[in-house]
Amino acid sequence: MDDHRTIADATAVVLTGGKSSRMGRPKALLPFDGEPLIAHIVRRLGRVFAETVVVAAPDQELPTLLVALVRDQVAYQGPVSGIYHGLKAATKEVCFVTSCDAPFLNLSLISHLLSQIPDWDVVVPFWQERFQPLHAVYRRSVAPLLHEQLERNELRPISLYPKVRTREIHEGEVRRFDPEGLSFLNMNTPEDYQEAVDRWRSGKSSELEINGADGISVSVELFGVARLLAKTKSVSLSLPQDATLASVFSALTERLPVLLGRIINSDGLIAGYTCNINGLDFVRIPSAKVNSGDKIFILSADAGG
Amino acid sequence: MYGFHGRLLHVDLSNGQSFWHDLEEARLRAFLGGIGLGTSLLYDYAPPGVDPFSPANPLIFASAPLVGTGLTTTAKFAVVTKSPLTGFIADSLSSSYFALELKRVGIDALVITGRAAGMTYIFIHNDKVELRSAAHLRGKSPVECESLIRAELGTATARVAAIGKAGENKVRFATISNEGRHAGRGGVGAVMGSKNLKAVVLRGDHATEVADPAGVETIAGALRERSLGSLTDKYRKIGTVANLAVFNRLATLPTRNFQQSTFDDADALSGESLTENNFSRRHGCAACTIQCERLFKALNGEEQRLEYETLFALGPLCGIDNPDVVLRAAQLCDHYGMDTISAGGTVAWAMECSERGLLPQTQKLRFGQADDLLAIIPAIAERRGLGALLAEGSRRAAIEVGNASEYWAMHVKGLELPGYEPRSLKTMALGLAVSPRGACHNRSGAYEADFSGDVDRLQADPGRGAIVAASEDYAAVLDSLIVCKFLRKCFSDFYGEGAALLSKVTGWECSGAELKRIGERIHNLKKLFNLREGWRAADDWLPERLLSETLPTGVAQGAGLSANELRQMIGGYYRARGWDDNGFIPDEKLNELGISL
Numbered sequence: 001m002d003d004h005r006t007i008a009d010a011t012a013v014v015l016t017g018g019k020s021s022r023m024g025r026p027k028a029l030l031p032f033d034g035e036p037l038i039a040h041i042v043r044r045l046g047r048v049f050a051e052t053v054v055v056a057a058p059d060q061e062l063p064t065l066l067v068a069l070v071r072d073q074v075a076y077q078g079p080v081s082g083i084y085h086g087l088k089a090a091t092k093e094v095c096f097v098t099s100c101d102a103p104f105l106n107l108s109l110i111s112h113l114l115s116q117i118p119d120w121d122v123v124v125p126f127w128q129e130r131f132q133p134l135h136a137v138y139r140r141s142v143a144p145l146l147h148e149q150l151e152r153n154e155l156r157p158i159s160l161y162p163k164v165r166t167r168e169i170h171e172g173e174v175r176r177f178d179p180e181g182l183s184f185l186n187m188n189t190p191e192d193y194q195e196a197v198d199r200w201r202s203g204k205s206s207e208l209e210i211n212g213a214d215g216i217s218v219s220v221e222l223f224g225v226a227r228l229l230a231k232t233k234s235v236s237l238s239l240p241q242d243a244t245l246a247s248v249f250s251a252l253t254e255r256l257p258v259l260l261g262r263i264i265n266s267d268g269l270i271a272g273y274t275c276n277i278n279g280l281d282f283v284r285i286p287s288a289k290v291n292s293g294d295k296i297f298i299l300s301a302d303a304g305g
Numbered sequence: 306m307y308g309f310h311g312r313l314l315h316v317d318l319s320n321g322q323s324f325w326h327d328l329e330e331a332r333l334r335a336f337l338g339g340i341g342l343g344t345s346l347l348y349d350y351a352p353p354g355v356d357p358f359s360p361a362n363p364l365i366f367a368s369a370p371l372v373g374t375g376l377t378t379t380a381k382f383a384v385v386t387k388s389p390l391t392g393f394i395a396d397s398l399s400s401s402y403f404a405l406e407l408k409r410v411g412i413d414a415l416v417i418t419g420r421a422a423g424m425t426y427i428f429i430h431n432d433k434v435e436l437r438s439a440a441h442l443r444g445k446s447p448v449e450c451e452s453l454i455r456a457e458l459g460t461a462t463a464r465v466a467a468i469g470k471a472g473e474n475k476v477r478f479a480t481i482s483n484e485g486r487h488a489g490r491g492g493v494g495a496v497m498g499s500k501n502l503k504a505v506v507l508r509g510d511h512a513t514e515v516a517d518p519a520g521v522e523t524i525a526g527a528l529r530e531r532s533l534g535s536l537t538d539k540y541r542k543i544g545t546v547a548n549l550a551v552f553n554r555l556a557t558l559p560t561r562n563f564q565q566s567t568f569d570d571a572d573a574l575s576g577e578s579l580t581e582n583n584f585s586r587r588h589g590c591a592a593c594t595i596q597c598e599r600l601f602k603a604l605n606g607e608e609q610r611l612e613y614e615t616l617f618a619l620g621p622l623c624g625i626d627n628p629d630v631v632l633r634a635a636q637l638c639d640h641y642g643m644d645t646i647s648a649g650g651t652v653a654w655a656m657e658c659s660e661r662g663l664l665p666q667t668q669k670l671r672f673g674q675a676d677d678l679l680a681i682i683p684a685i686a687e688r689r690g691l692g693a694l695l696a697e698g699s700r701r702a703a704i705e706v707g708n709a710s711e712y713w714a715m716h717v718k719g720l721e722l723p724g725y726e727p728r729s730l731k732t733m734a735l736g737l738a739v740s741p742r743g744a745c746h747n748r749s750g751a752y753e754a755d756f757s758g759d760v761d762r763l764q765a766d767p768g769r770g771a772i773v774a775a776s777e778d779y780a781a782v783l784d785s786l787i788v789c790k791f792l793r794k795c796f797s798d799f800y801g802e803g804a805a806l807l808s809k810v811t812g813w814e815c816s817g818a819e820l821k822r823i824g825e826r827i828h829n830l831k832k833l834f835n836l837r838e839g840w841r842a843a844d845d846w847l848p849e850r851l852l853s854e855t856l857p858t859g860v861a862q863g864a865g866l867s868a869n870e871l872r873q874m875i876g877g878y879y880r881a882r883g884w885d886d887n888g889f890i891p892d893e894k895l896n897e898l899g900i901s902l
Contacts, residue, residue: 221554224547225538227577262535272535272794274758279555279860282758299551300539302794303756304725304746 009094010114012049013086014041015134016100017057019076022188027101028062030193033200036063038100048107049096053089055082078155079134084146087138099134103196104182107236108219112177113137113169121164125174127181133157135183139164179231215240216292220252223299226263226273230256239290245275246286248296263298274301307516308370308811309333313346314412316427316434318500319360319419323434328413334813335899338369340396340748341785341827342414343385347394348834350416357389357492358475358499360420366407366466366505367415369787370810373408373513376525377532378789380404380591384488386496390477390647390698391719391743393835393844395491398747398784399466401590403483406464409509417500424473426454426504428463431511439503444470446640447482450504460508467504468494469642471686475499476696478647478721482639485610486590489644491720491742492698516812524806531795532594540597540791545613546576548724552617556859557726560621561672562653563715563850566726567859570626574616579628595791603632611635614746617724618649623656624672634678641686647698650721652681654699655691657713663706664691715848718743727851729861730755731765735874736773739845741831749777750790763861765870767877774881778824785827826898829882829890833900842888845875 016028016038023030028038035043038054042065045052052067057075070089072081083097094117096110109125116123117137124136134157142164149159160166174181187193221234237251249268253260263273268286275283276297277290290296311333315324328342336345343365350363364386371379382404388395407415410429417427424439442450450467465483472479472494479494480487488494515521539547552558553571560568572578579601585608589596600608609632619625619634638645652670656677659670668684668691670677684692694702699721703714715722720743727734736751737744746752754772755762779799783790786803796802800817808815832840847866855865879886883894895902 223551223554224577225542227550228543228580270535272538276555280763282756284758297551297554300547302536302539302791303551304548304750304752 009092010049010137011051011053011090011092011095012045013053013055013083013090013095013097014038014045014100015055015079015082015086015097016062017055017060017072017076017082018099018101023190023193026061027187028056028060030187032103032197037103039063039065041098041100041103042067044105045098051090051092053086053095055086055089077150079157080146080149080155080160083133083138083157084143084150087140087143087146090140093140094137095140096137097134099186101188102135102184102186103200104185106178106183107217108234109174109177109183112173116167116169119165120167122161122166123169124161124166125169125184127171127174127184131158131161131168132184176232177234216243216290218243218248218290218292218294218296220248221295221297223297225300226259226298229258229262232256243290244286245283245288245290245296248290249286269298272301274299306330306333306811307514308374308807309338309413310408310411310511310513312412313414313416314410314429314434315416315418316436317419318417318421318425318436318502321436325412333370333413335823336827336830337782337785337807337823338372338413339367339381339383339398339785339787340385340781341823342369343367343383343396344394344827344830344834346414346416347385347387348830348837350418351387351834353837354839355387357387357392357496360500361418362387362496362499364417364493364496364500364502365414366417368404368408368413369785370807371786371788372404374515374521374525374810375592376521376788376806377529377592377594378590378792379787380593381787381789382407383784383787384481384493386493387838388491388493388719388742389475389495389499390492390700393718393743393838393840394741394831395493395496396742396748396784396831397481397488397490397493398787399481399483399486399488400789401484401486403464403466403507405591406507406509408513409511410507411509411511415505417502417505419500421501424501424503426467426506427502428458428506428508430508442467442503443473446470447642448485448639451484454504454506458506458508463506463508465504465506467642468497468502469640469686471495471641471643471696472498473503474686474688474696476641476643476685476688477698477701478644478651480642480644482642485639487639487642487644490646490745490747492644494642515810517809520809521806524802524809528792528795529594532792534795536794537595537791540595543576543580544597544599544611546579546599546611546616548576548613549616549620550575550577552724552726554860555729556856556861556864557729558617558621559715559722559724559726561624562622562657562713563722563726563848564657565858566729566856566861568621568626571621573626574620574628574631576613576616579611583628583632590789593789595789597791601628601632603636604629605633605636607636609636610639614724615645615649618646619678622649622653622724623678625675625678626673627675630675630678634682637679637682641683643682643686646723647721648682648685650715651685651695651699651702652678654703654710654714655681655695658706658710663708663710667691712849715850716744717847718844720744722848725752726856726861727847728856728864728866730762731866731870731874732760732762732769732772734765734847734851734866734871735769735878736776738847738871739773739875739878740777741828741835747780747790748784749773749780750793751776763864765866765874767873767880769874770877770879771881773878777828778821780824781827782820782824785823822898826900829894829898830900833890833895836889840888845888847871
């Protein structure tokens with residue numbers, strides 16, 4: 001993907017100030033992958049976005065975070081206030097807004113949302129009959145309208161959408177990047193939390209794949225039968241530094257098990273399929289090294305005809 | 306004789322007479338069937354220098370040894386003649402039930418010469434040959450002809466190959482069509498039209514005996530099984546339309562008359578999108594396990610077959626991004642019986658010239674304009690207005706228009722380029738430049754090297770010559786046995802397995818080396834025919850645009866091909882072929898191949 005540049009020009013805004021009433025304890029502090037959930041989210045977003053802003057409640061307890069931290073004036077005023085304060089604190093023109101309880105972010109989908117913003121003020125997914133305002137991209141220029149909403153006590157973010165140029169990302173469009181909509185999976189109850197932890201541990205949905213010090217990121221583009229099976233055009237993967245095509249195949253089949261046995265098996269690509277790296281090199285051998293930022297195409301070995 | 310009938314039928318339309326001639330085994334063993342046999346007969350039957358539209362130009366339908374053996378993908382036949390588009394050999398393949406019936410009428414080849422006084426069709430029923438009036442079929446599409454002729458003859462199993470209005474009007478890229486398939490390239494339908502021959506109709510009961518039926522079945526069974534595995538996934542699950550998205554990503558998708566090699570709206574036209582949004586039915590040739598054909602739903606409710614080449618030529622090449630428009634344009638080409646590649650290529654040339662103000666503005670042609678495309682196709686078939694000019698193909702049209710418009714005519718030897726961008730597929734660039742039938746992706750699979758990783762597809766070097774030559778010989782064998790190219794990946798040792806199969810069919814003791822040599826012989830004979838018809842070194846070349854402009858977009862941005870690079874690759878090719886530096890075949894080479902003049 002060419003989206004790293006776009007993301008570098010954007011701010012990530014994380015809202016943490018919810019009540020956590022159904023959870024029974026502060027969501028931001030729930031242990032997740034060996035650290036508080038908010039630290040986990042912020043650390044991973046920080047690898048991708050040029051800037052991260054965390055919006056917290058006035059007296060909310062948080063771990064030390066190396067981010068811009070802003071606090072709502074009024075506790076538990078809701079997401080409109082959180083978004084408003086996040087946009088106000090951001091220095092970039094475009095902000096991706098999320099909440100601290102959605103760990104299964106997906107870089108491909110986020111990149112797609114960001115790629116739409118040049119012609120719009122808000123880019124928001126519509127998933128399972130609902131807008132997803134806390135997984136959306138906002139232009140900073142909408143902040144005054146949010147402020148007016150707060151003054152009118154209009155506390156639902158969707159009240160903003162008819163007033164500005166809003167790009168709705170419909171469900172089918174979302175599925176191209178995130179077939180199961182895991183990006184919108186958040187945690188409201190202890191059961192949700194346990195399920196998320198299990199899912200995370202099973203390694204099936206480490207969806208925010210980013211290029212960090214401890215690994216590399218690559219994108220895989222699927223063509224032909226692979227695309228039809230996976231019902232998606234591309235996925236991003238985070239891999240260890242010394243990753244090879246074998247690592248790509250392994251991570252890919254974890255993400256998209258439908259490819260197992262049909263496109264990829266334990267030895268690599270099955271007969272009839274091949275890889276191309278960055279549009280230049282055709283490679284099939286699993287030991288081939290891959291580098292951060294590589295774009296790996298999986299296609300029929302029988303090109304032409 | 307096993308695998309063959311050992312005879313041909315010659316029909317002279319001028320006097321209505323028919324003759325059966327023996328086909329000697331030595332010729333069949335030297336050239337097999339299909340394209341090889343057709344080329345051999347063309348060399349003998351065509352008077353040197355014959356005008357393609359002359360009654361003397363033979364139109365040859367050739368069967369092959371594997372046809373009718375039950376081996377998957379072998380229901381194919383060749384049509385060979387002198388091309389009205391290129392002035393060189395036209396060798397086209399088509400397939401399905403007509404192919405099986407051609408063998409069943411008890412001949413290995415049908416040679417048609419002469420010109421009928423009025424529109425005629427030939428009905429061959431085993432050993433009976435009948436010339437019947439086709440006056441009532443004038444203007445009908447090939448599909449309409451098929452049902453009308455069957456009704457008229459009272460036989461639902463008669464197999465029909467017919468021309469449409471484009472063939473009748475001698476559009477130089479008209480096709481011959483059977484069962485919705487086409488002998489597509491080089492204008493074989495125009496030659497048929499020039500003979501006032503609307504259709505060839507077959508009904509036969511002759512069986513073909515093979516030398517070792519059990520041995521054939523063993524090999525056929527193994528290939529059948531392999532043909533249903535992942536090696537043919539692409540063809541079985543999507544079809545050739547799968548190429549479009551890949552080619553776009555690899556920057557090899559010719560767009561707007563080769564102005565660029567990526568198309569912004571490729572997603573909408575991709576095989577994957579078509580499969581999700583327009584798919585109607587999977588279909589295939591007779592006796593084929595792969596069933597690669599995809600029928601898509603057109604806006605008028607009818608099903609339309611679509612292949613990558615049609616999709617590319619009537620889509621990105623003309624700047625069209627709407628699949629419904631491409632499907633409609635494909636319907637029109639099929640209805641009139643026109644090669645979609647040459648139609649798209651010629652229209653794209655005209656769009657470019659029109660936008661540059663080089664064409665009379667009476668009929669507008671603009672890239673991306675659906676109405677323009679859909680209006681010009683019938684005009685070409687009926688030779689109306691600007692269509693009369695375009696019916697001549699891009700080379701002749703450009704010469705007629707002048708004003709340097711030849712720069713934008715994307716053809717080799719007069720045959721419009723297929724959907725492979727030469728600047729980002731350098732082996733293919735050479736393959737297209739030197740192919741005897743002009744810019745052709747079927748008589749060599751040179752692109753396979755570019756897509757394999759064995760070579761750097763963006764770099765040119767003289768070593769590509771040997772790759773192209775080997776690819777041409779391989780294709781010549783496939784096209785003469787005949788085995789569909791979509792089965793090619795299922796062979797682990799094509800020449801060895803092919804020779805074993807041929808031996809069991811014919812009873813010959815044939816080796817892989819002999820088969821390979823046959824491929825080389827066939828290719829050399831094609832070249833020899835072209836040499837006789839006036840081939841010059843300048844004919845092995847690419848359009849100037851490709852040698853002057855670099856690719857502006859995509860992963861191959863900046864890639865170009867210089868005249869010097871092309872010249873060096875061609876030199877390497879001539880050396881690999883054992884030809885002289887100017888591309889002529891030395892006598893020693895002909896002797897080595899056993900070609901006697």
